[in-house]
Amino acid sequence: MHFLSSQSEVFKGMLEMPLPSDGAIEGMSDESPIHLEGVSKQDFRQLLRVLCPPKVIGRLEVLSFHEWLSVLKLADQWCMDAVRAHAIEMMTDIAxxxxxxxxxxxxxxxxxxxxxxxxxxxxxxxxxxxxxxxxxxxxxxxxxxxxxxxxxxxxxxxxxxxxxxxxxxxxxxxxxxxxxxxxxxxxxxxxxxxxxxxx
Structure with a gap:
């Protein structure tokens, strides 16, 4: 959730909402996941590849145009301006x-x-x-x-x-x-x- 809220005002706003009466916040535990309507697993997986890159020395995540398109789609939807700009830059020269x-x-x-x-x-x-x-x-x-x-x-x-x-x-x-x-x-x-x- 930290990676999402650090790049998106949408998710940041969700974290800043008052605690519900039962004290459960969506996204803070496996028992209370965030429900993202209309978001495919494939699109979300590509976004996480960019936000949470593997900690492997010398390894660079290489995404195809369509994988970057998944990133762009969600970045645009969730007002992730920096991620959107980064996706566009990476997609520009891909054939x-x-x-x-x-x-x-x-x-x-x-x-x-x-x-x-x-x-x-x-x-x-x-x-x-x-x-x-x-x-x-x-x-x-x-x-x-x-x-x-x-x-x-x-x-x-x-x-x-x-x-x-x-x-x-x-x-x-x-x-x-x-x-x-x-x-x-x-x-x-x-x-x-x-x-x-x-x-």
Missing amino acids: VDPVEKVVVARKYSISHWIAPALNSILQRSQTLNETDVNRLGLSTALHLVEIRERLKQDRHSQTYGLLPTRQSVGFDFTSAIFEKFPECQAKIYNTYEFASESY
Whole structure:
């Protein structure tokens, strides 16, 4: 409970509540556990891996993108600002499907992820499929198609009509993305120090 309350105002507030008449406080004993509605064991386990790293010299906990996503989900839910910032930092450079990264960025308001992820989508040789469109939303998909079509038209005279998928590989679409997606504008976030002996 100490690890949770040290990082979350939500849990800190729970500890500061007046004692019930029977003197039992949730989370202070096995007989009186805290009931966390809607929280999966998997998500909570990943959060504990970060808050309570193993005391093994030379061992560093390595989490996957989806394991960090579990940490981010609970940190966001329980107002763990330092843990949330730490999770975002650790997730930023992990290779993952750019469509998924856009979805996560929008859900958790991580604006600086969106432009690079959209750029990666546009640079792929394959076009958007139905699943991509459903996850990104029709408006986003149409904007991406429009950006690619603009590239095709702008380069038509120089490339003699090369297919847009071939033209787009390695091309930097960032300026066009910022024009079409105002949400990509970087926001200034407060920085928090996350204390963990494992990092």
